[in-house]
Each structure stands twice: as structure tokens, then as C-alpha cells.
Amino acid sequence: MTAQERKVSFTGSTGDELSALLDLPAGPVRAYAVFAHCFTCSKDVFAAARISRALADLGIGVLRFDFTGLGTSGGDFANTNFSSNVADLLCAVDFMRQTFEAPAILIGHSLGGAAILAAASKVSEAKAVATIGAPSDAAHVTRSFQADLSHIQQNGEAEVTLAGRQFSIRKQFLDDLEGQNLKEGIGIMRKALLIFHAPRDEIVGIENAQEIFNAAKHPKSFVSLDDADHLLTRRSDANYVANVLSAWAGRYIAEVQPAEEQSETQAVTVTETGQGRFQQRVTAGSHRLLADEPV
Template identity: 50%
Template structure:
């Protein structure tokens, strides 16, 4: 996933640090991501969700709000409204680049901010909130003990996530007056609400209020046992897959046709998790699957292993070959299934030196229908003629080169 480090002016002119995660292949849409309160663009949930969306062709701009992370400006002078203005500024930067976002995603207080911003942005077609509060003022419970001092003295330093932040009276006044009640009915975009039932920071009743306040089209999906920060990789990947699948109903995610002269049948495999083995596989327009390794070999078991994919190819090719032959002969083949097993796994093979042929595939074919013994025997012979079977039986040549 190519990533550009960029900056753009925020609501007060301060330079906001951002990352633009781009697809390896065709760019079909753009999304804008808003992080949680006092978090940043590089928290695990933001990085993982962005990477998964980029894998299907959606570029994602994630940035640090004013005064946070690597962005300029003073956090003490910011507010919920200034976060919304930063989002509007990010949207304008993308539009100037010719990448107008159609999807906007917000996490926690960032979720409330994207709801507020989306109502004013005509180019947004889909909005997703993750663990968002219905009332932006809900965020003050994180520093409730300091609120009296802030109100009395104008500001106070508070500790959030083990880091010091100065909160001003203006912030309290701003979040108190920034209700979402008025903007939700006028969202003019499809809404996906994601929330964990056990979220101990922002309770799930906030999701219910957001969902009920918005008009259709809207969807509400729980994130099961995820925590508020969606810190586990599997929870972030699940959220990303949900967003990508759901957004396809409201955004035009069709991949453009290949340019003239481009080779047909090119399948691209892209690493999705540098800490594990998960990989995205794309082929042509709309074909996407994932490959992985079992948990026992350091993977996350979210997809077939490389040898599992080979076995799947053998099984699929066998069923297709038998169906084609039976159809040509007019035989009453009602259904065919193939069980395939392989005697080793990829992770073991990767540590094996090249030598004698050690691969053995076991293929068990089941056919149903009023077929006689001679027809079944012939189908068994035909199975050995399937193209993938023939490829596996004979030696092949793999030509490898390094891209520039």
C-alpha cells in the first residue's frame, strides 16, 4: 500500500500532518478518516482500517487534528467545532487534488465530528461512525474531576491516556452546544453505525440514539467484543470489511477497465499485514479474496493457505471439467463435489530444501444422479484430464523478476 506523507492548512492555517494511503491498483473512491479524542492518525485502528480499504481501491486520507500528533497549532485553542472545520479543510484539499471523498469515517468523538461535517459536504455519499457519542459533551467524562477548575480558572491541565493536555473553558462550552439532533435528519448520506456492546468509554445507547435520529438509508452493526479503541487487529479488520462491503451499495466501486495493451489475467497479491501473513488477492473487476496461514504457523487464519488455494483450484477445476463433459454427453449428472487434501502445509515447505517430488493431493469425487457404472468410471478418467490436474502432474516453469 503506497502512502504519501502530506500536510495541508487546518481551520486556523496551522499545518496538519496527514497520510494518504493509496491503492496498489485502480483508485475507485476516496475516504476521509477522523480519529478519536486526543488520539492520532497512526493509532492501530486507523492504520488497519485504512489499509483494508486501500486494498479494494479506496484511497484514505487520515490526519492529526490541530494541536495533536505531528500537526501544528495549540490543542488548548481547539474545540469540537474546530475539529469539524479541520475535516472541511481536509475535504477541500482532496477536492483540489481531484480526489473528492465520497466516504467519511469517524472514530469516537471523530465519529460525532464526521456527522456534523457530512451534513455540510455535498460530495459525501456515505458516513460511518465507530464508537461515536450522540452528545459530543459526553467526552468531558474523561476529565470530569477537572471540569470545576476549568470553569473557574478558564483552563486546566488534564491527563488523558497518560499524556497531559490543556483543556479550556471554550472547549466545554463548545461541546455542550454541539448537539447532533439537528444535523442527523439532514445528513443526506447513507449511514453505518458501528459500536461494541461492551464499550466502557462510550456506551452503546449512544449508537441507538444516532441510528434513531438519522433517516434511511442507515445500518447498525455491533462490533461484538471489541474495545472502544478497536485495538485488536481482528476487530479492526472486521470493521474495515463491514465498511467496504456496506459502502459498495452507495458508492460506485467498480474498477476501471484496464488500459489498452494491458495483459489479461493478471492476478495481484498484496501483503495486508506486515506483522503476520494476511494477503489480499485481487483479479479483474470485483474479484477479491484473502490468503493467510493457520494460527499455529503465525497467521490469523482469515483465509486459505497458499496450498489451500492450490487445492481449491484443483477441486474447482475438477467439478467444472466433469460438469462440462456430462453436459456434452447429455448424462444425468445432478451434482458433483470434490474433497481435496494435501499432505503438507506451506509453512513447513518453506523450510524444506528443493529435492524429490513430495507433494501428494488426494481427491475424492462424489457424484449424484442416475448414472450407471460405466458413466461413473468414465467421469473418473475425465477428472484426470482437468487442466489444473495436468499442471500439477507435470513440471512447470516460474519466471520471476523484480519490479522497478
């Protein structure tokens, strides 16, 4: 049996529809997670897709979504900033809370990791947080367009090239970054933390992992990704992260009981999800299903 991928959507922080994918295990769900992708990437970037699918194969359902103005989500990227990304994350959490179950695990890659760290203290149900190549300061992202900073400051906006694509960055984006205090948020989040970072990461230096680790309270762990690149473009690196993350998170999430140990009298519940006119959420023991009418 293989994991299944389901297209879903929800309303983001600016009122636009955000596109998402939910990677679900073929069998019982041990827990749910939300995955935040890297800066100007999308839910379909290799690392996000590979890690989410690998976690689903290990029994963890993962929601990955496009932030406002990116991928196939609605909205204008130029109107977004780090604060709106954090707000989008909380919208994703709320969608899971209302439709399936609140995420017990929060995962973020690069700037998505910084957003996860900023949002974690606001997600009471989350027990474990994992970052991959995350900066310790949200303003670190400006190094990606350092040559354009003065133009943005003087003219209020500039077209910058990131990973071969053009993006409009406005001064409000820079102003918002200046107001962030990520380390303070790390210190109060009260979650188990796992930090993945490659010592030779050329985009976000290894010193960022040390700063995050020092700012966090226990329990906290660090895993070196050896010679992996920042985007985890090698399949083996992405799979390694998924396997280690799943094993580590198992300490903080409930194990699924074998079928023979589950109560034979356990009730089946059916409730409306609010997504469309006919969609229903079916809960039978540890199994969670969606039922809907075809188009």
C-alpha cells in the first residue's frame, strides 16, 4: 500500500485561496504535520514533496501549501512579508484543526523554518518542531538580493531575480523583517525541537543552527546533514531527513494500536467538514477518511 496525495485549499491570511496538497498514509494516521517551504519556492519543490511523501509512508499525514502569491495560490507576492507568511501558516493549522486534526508536528525548510519557529508558540496542539537549513534571523533572507536593497529603500520597490525567476520586493517587506525577533519566539515556544542543517550549506550558514539551538530550551536536538545542499536536491538526503524526523517525532506522538487491540465497540462518527456541500469526515477508530460526491 502506498501513500495517497489529495488536493485541498483554504483561505489564507489576506483572504486569498491557498493551494495545498495533503499527503496521507495508506493506513492509520499516527499524527498530522504541516510543512512550510523555502523562500519563493512552492509546495512542489523537491524537498517538500519528497519529505512529505516519505513521512506519509511512515504513517504521518502532511499538509504542504503554497504561501500567498506563490505556486498555484492566489494573491500578489509583492504584498506579502514574513508576518503574512506566519499568518498563512496559522491559517493552514486552523484548516487542519477544523477539517482533520490539529498538527502535532510543524516542519519548515529554510525561511519556512523561520516562519515555523515564529508560529510554533501559537499552536498549542503541536508537540514537536523540526527545521531544515533554517536561518536564525528572518532578515537573513535579504542576502539573496543584497545588490537590490538600496534600490528598494530609495524607490520603494524593485524587481529581483531569485533562483532564475523575477519577483517584486517592496520596502514594506524589508520593514517587516526589521521588526522580527525570532530568537525570543524560539525561547518561549515550549516544543521539542529538532534542527537539521548541513555544515557546508552555502545559502544559510551552519552558525544559524547553533544560534537556534542556543536560543531554544530543552528538549532540543541537532542532526548534521553532512554534505547535503541547501535545497536537499538529492533523494537520499530528503529520505534521510524524513526517516530521522519520523523516528524522533515518535517520542512525542501516540502510536497507532494494532487493529486487534482496538475496541470492537468503538463508534464510527460522521461529521460535515464545511468544505463543499457534500463532504463528510468519517472517523473509525484510528482511521480518518473523507467521503464526498463526485462532480
